[in-house]
Amino acid sequence: MMLTESPIxxxxxxxxxxxxxxxxxxxxxxxxxxxxxxCSGGCSYAHGFDYxxxxxxxLIKLEERxxxxxxxxxxxxxxxxxxxxxCPSSIDMPRILDYLRGKAYAxxxxxxxxxxEKFYEIMLSDIRNNGRISETLMMARFNxxxxxxxxxxxxxMKLFFKGKLKLFGPKTKNxxxxxxxxxxxxxxxxxxxxxx
Amino acid sequence: MSEKATALIIGGGxxxxxxxxxxxxxxxxxxxxEKDHSLGGTVSKLCSSFPRWEDPQDLLRLKEQQLQSLETIxxxxxxxxxxxxxxxxTFHATWKNSSGEEGALNAQAVIVATGFDLxxxxxYGEYGYGIYPGVVNSLEFEQVxxxxxxGKAALPRNIAFFKCVGSRDRSKGHPYCSKxxxxxxxxxxxxxxxxxxxxxxxxxxxxxxxAGKEYxxxxxxxxxxxxxxxxxxxxxxxxxxxxxxxxxxxxxxxGAPMEVAVDMVVLASAVIPKPATRRLAxxxxxxxxxxxxxxxxxxxxxxAQENIFFAGGCGFAVETIxxxxxxxAAAAEVMALFxxxxxx
Ligand SMILES: Cc1cc2nc3c(=O)[nH]c(=O)nc-3n(C[C@H](O)[C@H](O)[C@H](O)COP(=O)(O)OP(=O)(O)OC[C@H]3O[C@@H](n4cnc5c(N)ncnc54)[C@H](O)[C@@H]3O)c2cc1C
Ligand code: SF4
Ligand code: SF4
Ligand code: SF4
Numbered sequence: 001m002m003l004t005e006s007p008i009x010x011x012x013x014x015x016x017x018x019x020x021x022x023x024x025x026x027x028x029x030x031x032x033x034x035x036x037x038x039c040s041g042g043c044s045y046a047h048g049f050d051y052x053x054x055x056x057x058x059l060i061k062l063e064e065r066x067x068x069x070x071x072x073x074x075x076x077x078x079x080x081x082x083x084x085x086x087c088p089s090s091i092d093m094p095r096i097l098d099y100l101r102g103k104a105y106a107x108x109x110x111x112x113x114x115x116x117e118k119f120y121e122i123m124l125s126d127i128r129n130n131g132r133i134s135e136t137l138m139m140a141r142f143n144x145x146x147x148x149x150x151x152x153x154x155x156x157m158k159l160f161f162k163g164k165l166k167l168f169g170p171k172t173k174n175x176x177x178x179x180x181x182x183x184x185x186x187x188x189x190x191x192x193x194x195x196x
Numbered sequence: 197m198s199e200k201a202t203a204l205i206i207g208g209g210x211x212x213x214x215x216x217x218x219x220x221x222x223x224x225x226x227x228x229x230e231k232d233h234s235l236g237g238t239v240s241k242l243c244s245s246f247p248r249w250e251d252p253q254d255l256l257r258l259k260e261q262q263l264q265s266l267e268t269i270x271x272x273x274x275x276x277x278x279x280x281x282x283x284x285x286t287f288h289a290t291w292k293n294s295s296g297e298e299g300a301l302n303a304q305a306v307i308v309a310t311g312f313d314l315x316x317x318x319x320y321g322e323y324g325y326g327i328y329p330g331v332v333n334s335l336e337f338e339q340v341x342x343x344x345x346x347g348k349a350a351l352p353r354n355i356a357f358f359k360c361v362g363s364r365d366r367s368k369g370h371p372y373c374s375k376x377x378x379x380x381x382x383x384x385x386x387x388x389x390x391x392x393x394x395x396x397x398x399x400x401x402x403x404x405x406x407a408g409k410e411y412x413x414x415x416x417x418x419x420x421x422x423x424x425x426x427x428x429x430x431x432x433x434x435x436x437x438x439x440x441x442x443x444x445x446x447x448x449x450x451g452a453p454m455e456v457a458v459d460m461v462v463l464a465s466a467v468i469p470k471p472a473t474r475r476l477a478x479x480x481x482x483x484x485x486x487x488x489x490x491x492x493x494x495x496x497x498x499x500a501q502e503n504i505f506f507a508g509g510c511g512f513a514v515e516t517i518x519x520x521x522x523x524x525a526a527a528a529e530v531m532a533l534f535x536x537x538x539x540x
Binding site (some may be wrong): 032034035036037038039040041042043046047052054055086087088089090 | 322364365366367368369402428429430431432433444445446447448451452453454
């Protein structure tokens, strides 16, 4: 007789210790987490996350590596550091997320959210070509690439009339040193491969 | 020891009062020095009390009456003990009173009962203490409650209570739990609902600690009967919005960031040692823990050193009944010392 898999999530006692890995590689001790949620209530974008920072810590404790590497919040976190600043135990969540993004790239899980991947790609190529970003052009290219021709248009117009968006992006003077920087990065880390 | 042996009790809060009371009732001599004019310390500033909704001023009146009738107890009000040293078994203390007079006195035993302070919550920029007038600490809120009871100023309508402010925080505060704030926050929110039933009170908590006789029942009655809302999550920040205080937090039970607008925020600030306690401990060579609370000798709850005892908040956060019990225990130690071998 075949045993059907239980629909109830089961803790895997044999899972490799993600908490131990973070301790070893980053010297971050998530056992200090008080499960208080102070990180999440103040997070710049937790209302748009699939997992709030407190839940991310919990995912680490539960060895939910797959969920962590596939979650949208991994790519939508703004690295604003507010969670770290507020945390009573100084748990460096932005650093943990950096680390996990590296893992996600290494395991080629970076494009499980194609539109987010596209956004990064467009942004990076803008930086590479001009040294800076033109928000207007970037937004347009992003909407075009993801076929959401009118999304964000409202917000875009508002920003434009407030003088926040410039139609033509500024260029950086010293593009050569920037190219050198990219070359070095691309050479050193397979995680930052050239967008195809 | 000679019949004239005297104990010096430093601090006339509930702990020092109880120590003086027991010594006096036993016929022993003691000087009770209190920096302020009135006795009672922090308890004299409280509007109500856990775990029985009694008026804390009734308790102080009773204790003070009892003290007044004792011939061997002298009470020095407005008198701060500014220095102390031990020479050949006798303590020589210096004092200064509020009119600037100074003096000295001798004693054969000392009970330190200098109490505690509250952590300065302005260290948390995100909570706006010291910036927004509607953000107060827990002791200031006792005064808000008193003002309402006395008809001086009406209670704000909706109130948020933040627990563990400066406690259980190793980044900006202290890692320890301040022990009394879960209970007095329940009391304060319950009192606010009593005084103004149409108000909404939210208590933000990580967990609530109610380990004491009748404590759990007390907190449950605040939630179930007084209808105080307990919200699980440590608030992240307070911002001003249209003249109201907007509290941002994650409800950690549903796991969503949320906000609520209130008229007042009450911060349950951590219990910390008084600077006066540190100074006295230094002068007497007493052992203190890493924060500055007095440490007990192994095997005793209230003995700090040969002939030196302590009681109440100068040792650690403690509720009124515990402070009294320690005061009585310190008095028992002094009696044992002064009456070595027993009177014939
Ligand atoms: C907001 C709040 C609400 C509370 N509510 C409750 C409650 O409902 N129920 C309850 O059981 N407990 C409550 N407590 C706890 C209660 O206040 C303490 O248990 C109690 O105050 C401890 O008494 P104590 O004598 O140790 O210290 P304190 O009350 O701090 O008294 C110490 C005294 O020593 C004096 N002193 C200090 N240094 C010197 C010096 N060098 N010379 C002379 N005098 C000096 C001070 O002036 C002070 O009067 C509450 C505490 C707070 C902060
Ligand atoms: S760094 Fe990321 S997770 Fe932390 S508060 Fe900012 S957006 Fe939120
Ligand atoms: S703020 Fe820090 S301690 Fe609190 S839940 Fe977040 S990570 Fe854990
Ligand atoms: S007694 Fe309660 S509110 Fe005070 S520090 Fe401990 S857990 Fe926090």
